[in-house]
Amino acid sequence: MRTGLDTPISLVRGVYLPRGADAAAFTMTSYGIPLLVLATTGSASLTGLAFALAWIPRIGAFTVAGALVDRYGSARVFRAACLARAVVVLLAAAFLAGLAEAMQAATVTVMLLAALTGVLTEFSYVAAETAGGAASRAAGTGAHRVQSVLLGIDQSAMLAGPALSGLLLEHTGPAAMLGVLASFSLLAAALGPREHPAPAGVALRKGGGLRAGWVTLRSLPALAWLVAGLMVSNGAVALLQAAMPVIVVTELGRSSTDAGLIWSAAAFASLLAITASRTAIDRWGLWPVGAVAAATAAGATLTLAHTSTYHGYVLLIAVLMAGEGGLAVVLRTLRSHLIPPHAFGSTLAVTILLLLLPYPTAGLLVATLPPAQLGHAITAAAILQAIGLATAFTRLRTLPALTPRPA
Structure with missing residues (x-):
């Protein structure tokens, strides 16, 4: 079955560009949210707890994400996860802006943000990995080249994401950092490829x-x-x-x-x-x-x-x-x-x-x-x-x- 990702142009537009935007959001979530928790709460214990809250739901959500991708297709799950992450991040930014004096409420907000973005990032990651696998199979003998590019995209995002998160948080504040994170999520959703979902009636495993x-x-x-x-x-x-x-x-x-x-x-x-x-x-x-x-x-x-x-x-x-x-x-x-x-x-x-x-x-x-x-x-x-x-x-x-x- 054709994936629509056979040509170099469609690979760039349908796989590499959305993967890059989502990878940027992924790294800002993984490294920026703990920094935000520390800046908001000043607590080393809560920073560690936020890190755990970001990862525990990812493990639990992984099998669900895979089943949804199998049923509805990677593109639909990818766009939905990226859009949901953008909404959650923007809502958190708005709450934090209005909770400057309410430390307890701000603490609850950033801890919930860590947990929710962890889950949604796992959904977008599984969908992106599935799309990359489909592109590799379509490339045939050139599959290793596709995987090399995808790994390079991930590492390039890792290069920029943590530094960008730290710079934005220190010099412009939490709202700007969360705004950029939401922008990458929206960009990934907008660039996500179109594909047909799996046939109706396919049961979730x-x-x-x-x-x-x-x-x-x-x-x-x-x-x-x-x-x-x-x-x-x-x-x-x-x-x-x-x-x-x-x-x-x-x-x-x-x-x-x-x-x-x-x-x-x-x-x-x-x-x-x-x-x-x-x-x-x-x-x-x-x-x-x-x-x-x-x-x-x-x-x-x-x-x-x-x-x-x-x-x-x-x-x-x-x-x-x-x-x-x-x-x-x-x-x-x-x-x-x-x-x-x-x-x-x-x-x-x-x-x-x-x-x-x-x-x-x-x-x-x-x-x-x-x-x-x-x-x-x-x-x-x-x-x-x-x-x-x-x-x-x-x-x-x-x-x-x-x-x-x-x-």
Whole structure:
């Protein structure tokens, strides 16, 4: 069945441009909302709780989002989610503007904003990923080029989104930051492609897809070991992401702009690593590139746990995310090679769910720990990350999937 996304022009208009606008909104939501909570409440605990509130509903909403995309089509779900996110953000901006003196009401508003934008962002993400998958299948032998562009769009948004959120929040206030976030959401909805929904009468599947995906994942030991290692590694990354506003603003006395710039620098390093990894995999294969990326990420986190300066955080998080970028390329490549086409969507859902689980846990940890104890938590997470990645890649060494070079 034709998707209408066969030509380069329709790819740009129907996939790349809406993906770019939604990715910008995604990164502003993920990094800007915790900064907004900290600026509004001044509470490290509430900042961590808001981070958890943004991620817990995403995990719960994931299976629902996938079922709705299967039933109504990715374009309709994508536009609806983006429009709803814009409305929620604009309403929050209006409430905050009228609640300057009502701290309790403002706190409730930003916490609800974190939860609702988390859910809606997950819907738009699943729809965008589905559209990208359809475009890759339509591209045939050029599927890897489509995925490379999509990954580059995501990382470019990661480069700009955190810095933009911090700059807007510090220099223009919450209303301007939320206004820009809403504008990106509206732009994504306007650019979203037109497509026909699935035939009427198609029933929603209630968890069967996830069960099938879990069975498939367990039957692919190379992919299962890699996902397990990355799940542990994501625990360290999630903890750093949740704790960074508290560390930079509260502990180091820096600005919201400085907190956002850390992740923008990290995204730039990740983008460079992604570009280099594709060439390196062609030359040396998946396992050597993945092992080097894993060692880089684990080493950076272990060193970062003992850092107490802003510039140290900037440098080491950039190195960490460069390693994570290389691991992302290895994961995507292995996933596309191993998962059978008939089970690709359900298995993809399971892998994403597993990789997201550490995020709400990290938010709750930051919410309950005193700021002075965050360094010890990061140290523990770094040790677990090193053990998890070392175990995964040691096991992968004996499996054939990461040994041969891709054709």
